[in-house]
Amino acid sequence: MTRHCFLQQRAFRLSLPSSCRDAALGAPADAPWRFRPRCSSTLAPTNIANILRNSSSPLASSSVSSSAQTLTVNGFVRTVRKQKRVAFAALGDGSTLQTVQAVLTPEQAGGLSTGTAVSITGQWKPSPGQGQSHELQADSVRILGDNDAATSPLQKKYQTAEFVRTLPHLRSRLPFHSLLLRLRSQVTAQVTSYFATQDFIQVHPPIITSSDCEGAGEVFTVSPEVPPSPNSNAKQQPQEQHGLFFGRPKYLTVSSQLHLEALAQSVNKVWALSPTFRAEKSDTPRHLSEFYMLEAEVSFVEDLEQIMDVVEGMLRTIASDLKSSHVGQELLVSRARDTWEGDSPAIAPRELAQRWQGLIDGPWPRITYQDAIQRLKGAVTEGKAEFQFAPDHQDGLQTEHERFLAENVGQGGPVFVTDYPRSIKPFYMSPSAESRTTSQDAPTVSCFDLLVPELCELVGGSMREHRLAELSKAMDEKGLSTARVIDLETQASDGSLQCYESLPPNFSLTANMLAGAFAGIAEHSVMYPIDLLKTRMQIVNPSPTAIYSGISNAMVTISRVEGFRTLWRGVSSVVVGAGPAHAVYFASYEAVKHALGGNEGGHGEHHPLAAAASGASATIASDALMNPFDVIKQRMQLHGSIYKSVPQCARQVFRTEGLSAFYVSYPTTLCMTVPFTALQFMAYESISKVMNPTGEYDPYTHCAAGGLAGGVAAGFTTPLDVIKTLLQTRGSASDAELRNVSGLWEAAKIIKRREGWKGYFRGLKPRIITTMPSTAICWSAYEMAKAFFIARSEIP
Numbered sequence: 072m073t074r075h076c077f078l079q080q081r082a083f084r085l086s087l088p089s090s091c092r093d094a095a096l097g098a099p100a101d102a103p104w105r106f107r108p109r110c111s112s113t114l115a116p117t118n119i120a121n122i123l124r125n126s127s128s129p130l131a132s133s134s135v136s137s138s139a140q141t142l143t144v145n146g147f148v149r150t151v152r153k154q155k156r157v158a159f160a161a162l163g164d165g166s167t168l169q170t171v172q173a174v175l176t177p178e179q180a181g182g183l184s185t186g187t188a189v190s191i192t193g194q195w196k197p198s199p200g201q202g203q204s205h206e207l208q209a210d211s212v213r214i215l216g217d218n219d220a221a222t223s224p225l226q227k228k229y230q231t232a233e234f235v236r237t238l239p240h241l242r243s244r245l246p247f248h249s250l251l252l253r254l255r256s257q258v259t260a261q262v263t264s265y266f267a268t269q270d271f272i273q274v275h276p277p278i279i280t281s282s283d284c285e286g287a288g289e290v291f292t293v294s295p296e297v298p299p300s301p302n303s304n305a306k307q308q309p310q311e312q313h314g315l316f317f318g319r320p321k322y323l324t325v326s327s328q329l330h331l332e333a334l335a336q337s338v339n340k341v342w343a344l345s346p347t348f349r350a351e352k353s354d355t356p357r358h359l360s361e362f363y364m365l366e367a368e369v370s371f372v373e374d375l376e377q378i379m380d381v382v383e384g385m386l387r388t389i390a391s392d393l394k395s396s397h398v399g400q401e402l403l404v405s406r407a408r409d410t411w412e413g414d415s416p417a418i419a420p421r422e423l424a425q426r427w428q429g430l431i432d433g434p435w436p437r438i439t440y441q442d443a444i445q446r447l448k449g450a451v452t453e454g455k456a457e458f459q460f461a462p463d464h465q466d467g468l469q470t471e472h473e474r475f476l477a478e479n480v481g482q483g484g485p486v487f488v489t490d491y492p493r494s495i496k497p498f499y500m501s502p503s504a505e506s507r508t509t510s511q512d513a514p515t516v517s518c519f520d521l522l523v524p525e526l527c528e529l530v531g532g533s534m535r536e537h538r539l540a541e542l543s544k545a546m547d548e549k550g551l552s553t554a555r556v557i558d559l560e561t562q563a564s565d566g567s568l569q570c571y572e573s574l575p576p577n578f579s580l581t582a583n584m585l586a587g588a589f590a591g592i593a594e595h596s597v598m599y600p601i602d603l604l605k606t607r608m609q610i611v612n613p614s615p616t617a618i619y620s621g622i623s624n625a626m627v628t629i630s631r632v633e634g635f636r637t638l639w640r641g642v643s644s645v646v647v648g649a650g651p652a653h654a655v656y657f658a659s660y661e662a663v664k665h666a667l668g669g670n671e672g673g674h675g676e677h678h679p680l681a682a683a684a685s686g687a688s689a690t691i692a693s694d695a696l697m698n699p700f701d702v703i704k705q706r707m708q709l710h711g712s713i714y715k716s717v718p719q720c721a722r723q724v725f726r727t728e729g730l731s732a733f734y735v736s737y738p739t740t741l742c743m744t745v746p747f748t749a750l751q752f753m754a755y756e757s758i759s760k761v762m763n764p765t766g767e768y769d770p771y772t773h774c775a776a777g778g779l780a781g782g783v784a785a786g787f788t789t790p791l792d793v794i795k796t797l798l799q800t801r802g803s804a805s806d807a808e809l810r811n812v813s814g815l816w817e818a819a820k821i822i823k824r825r826e827g828w829k830g831y832f833r834g835l836k837p838r839i840i841t842t843m844p845s846t847a848i849c850w851s852a853y854e855m856a857k858a859f860f861i862a863r864s865e866i867p
Contacts, residue, residue, distance in 0.1 A: 142193075173193065293317075440489065
C-alpha cells in the first residue's frame with residue numbers, strides 16, 4: 072500500500088550556549104517565560120541549500136576539517152546506488168538544484184528507492200570523491216514515507232512536458248520545477264518590496280466579477296453545477312445547469328483594471344497580482360487560460376513618463392536582485408547543465424545573463440509609434456530585414472515587428488513604444504500631448520508598450536481619459552452608445568425591465584415555457600365561445616337547425632336552444648392541449664429568434680424576417696402537439712355533438728377512424744398556421760417597434776400590437792381555416808362526400824364547387840373577432856409572465 076508523505080508540525084525552541092544561560096534576556100530564575108537553554112553539537116540547518124552554502128565558506132571548511140559535525144538531513148531520495156559493501160544516496164528537498172550525498176551501509180539502504188522521504192543523521196565530512204565537497208556518512212536512517220514506483224514514476228531522466236502534466240502532485244519535485252517555484256516566490260517578494268518603497272498599496276480585487284473590461288467576450292461564465300436528480304433524465308441535465316447562481320451573469324476576471332481604477336481614487340496608488348482567466352481557444356504559449364497578471368493604477372499623474380519610470384524601476388530592481396541571488400545563479404547553472412528535449416531549445420545561460428544585464432544597464436529607449444513604423448520601413452528599404460506583414464501605420468505592430476525593435480532599437484534590451492494611433496487602441500485612453508502629434512498624422516493616444524527580446528510585449532499602460540464629455544465622445548466613435556448605456560443603467564436602477572424584447576441571458580427555458588403555457592391557456596379559454604361560433608359557421612352543409620345569419624344570431628340561438636353551457640363545450644380540450652403546445656410554441660420562438668439574430672442590436676433594431684421565420688418554426692413544433700386536441704375540440708363544438716367529454720371523444724374517434732383522424736388536417740393546419748404565424752409575428756414585431764421604441768415592458772403596447780397583428784393574419788388565412796375545419800369535422804358529417812374527403816386540395820375543390828369563392832371566407836368576421844382578442848390576450852399574458860420571471864431573476 073502506497074503511503075504518501077506529509078511534513079510533521081513541530082514547535083521550535085531558542086537554544087542558547089551555556090555561557091549565555093544566566094544572561095538569557097536578563098530573566099530571573101523563577102520567571103515562568105524564561106527560555107530553556109539547550110546545547111548540542113548537532114547542526115540543524117533549515118534545508119539542504121543552507122547546508123551546502125555554509126560548507127562552501129572558507130571558515131566552515133577549516134572548522135570542519137578539524138572535527139566532523141553531526142547533522143540531520145531531511146529530503147527525498149533522488150537516486151540510490153547500492154554496492155556490496157557500501158551504498159550512496161543523493162538527497163534533495165527542493166531548496167536547491169544540488170543534492171547531498173549520503174554514504175550508507177547496504178542494510179541502511181535496503182528500503183530506499185527514488186522518491187522515498189527520509190531523515191538521515193550522520194557525520195558531515197569532506198568527501199574524498201569528485202562532484203561534491205562534503206558528504207554525509209550516515210549513522211541512522213529513518214524512512215518517513217515509502218515510495219511505490221507504480222504511483223510515483225518520476226525517475227532521474229528527462230521527462231516530457233506532456234508526461235509531467237499527468238502528474239500534477241509530483242511534477243513540482245523535479246529540480247527545475249522546484250527552481251521555478253523559488254524563482255516565482257523571490258520575484259513576488261521583490262515586486263512587493265519595490266511597490267512598498269514607492270508608496271503603493273497592495274489590494275486584492277475580486278476574482279468573480281460582472282465586468283468584461285477587455286470587451287472581447289472571451290470570458291469564463293461562473294455558474295453552479297447542479298447535482299443530478301435521481302429521477303432526472305441525463306438529457307435534461309445540461310438545461311438545468313443554465314441557471315445562474317448570482318441571478319445575473321458573472322465571469323472569472325480577465326483584468327482587474329476597472330476595480331483598480333476605482334480603488335486608486337481612494338488611496339492614490341494601488342497594485343495587485345491576481346489570477347486572470349481568458350477563454351481564448353489557442354494552444355500557443357502566448358495564450359493561457361489562467362495566469363497571474365500584475366496591474367497597477369496611479370492617480371494624479373499627468374505625464375506618461377512617470378508611469379514608464381515606475382515600470383522601468385520595477386524591472387531594474389527585479390533583474391538586479393535576481394542576478395545577485397542564489398536562485399538566479401542556479402537558473403543560469405540549470406540552463407548550462409540541462410539539455411531540453413522539448414519543442415524549443417532552452418535560452419542559453421549567457422543570453423539569459425545578458426538579458427538581465429540589459430534590464431539593469433538599459434539604455435531603455437523610448438520611441439513613438441510613428442518613429443517605430445519609420446524604422447521598420449527603413450529596415451525593409453535598406454535590406455536589413457524582411458517581414459511577412461508589411462509595417463503600416465494603421466495595422467499595428469506584429470510580433471515580428473516587435474522582435475526587430477527590441478533587438479535593434481533596444482540593443483538587445485527593453486524599448487518603450489509610445490503614442491499609438493487612436494483607431495487601434497481602447498476608447499478610455501486619453502489623447503497624446505500636442506507636442507507629440509502633428510497635423511499630418513492621425514490622432515494618437517498617450518499609451519505605451521514595453522517590448523523585450525523574444526517575448527515582445529511585456530508591459531502595457533496608458534493615461535486614462537477622465538473628462539466625461541471626451542470619454543462619451545470616444546465611446547460614440549467606437550460604436551458604444553453612451554446614451555443607451557446610461558438609459559439602460561438608469562432603468563435597471565429603478566427596477567424596470569429594459570431591452571424587453573431581448574430576453575436576459577439568465578432567463579431559463581423553464582420560465583420561458585411556463586410563460587408560454589400561461590399565455591396559451593389564457594388565450595383559448597377566454598375566447599372559446601367565439602371560437603365555437605366560428606366553427607359552427609364554417610361547417611359545409613350544416614343541418615337546418617344549425618344555420619346562423621350572424622354572430623349575434625348564432626350566440627342567441629345556441630344559448631336558447633342548447634343552453635348557455637354549450638358555448639363552453641370542449642373547453643377542457645384546449646386547456647389541456649394549449650398549455651404544453653404554447654410552451655413549445657414560445658420556447659421555439661425565442662430560441663429561433665435568438666439564433667437568427669432577432670435580438671441583436673438592442674430594442675432599436677428591427678428584424679422582420681427573423682420574427683417571421685421564428686414564428687413559422689414555432690407553429691410547426693406546437694401544432695404537432697395541439698392538432699389532436701383541436702380535432703377533439705371542434706368535434707365537440709358541432710351542433711348535435713354526441714360527445715360529452717374529452718376522453719370519450721378521443722376514444723370514439725380513435726376507435727372508429729384511427730390515429731390518422733387526429734392528424735388528417737395537420738398538413739392543412741401547417742399550410743394555414745405557418746403563414747398566419749409568420750404574418751402575425753412580423754406584424755407584432757413591427758407594430759411593437761413603432762408603438763414602443765424604448766423596448767420596455769408596456770402591457771398596453773403588447774395588447775394593442777398583439778390584437779392588430781392577429782387581425783391582419785386572420786384575415787389573410789381564413790380560407791385555409793375553412794378547409795381545415797372541413798377536414799377536422801368530416802367524421803361527424805352526414806354527407807358521404809364530406810365524410811370521405813381526404814386531403815387539402817380535395818376539400819378546397821368541394822368548397823369551391825358547392826359555395827364558390829365566398830365559401831372560403833365563411834366565418835371571416837367571427838374568425839377576426841376571435842383572433843384579435845385572442846392574440847391580444849396571448850401576447851399580453853406571455854409578456855406579463857415574461858416580465859414576472861425577469862423581475863424575479865433581477866432580485867439580488
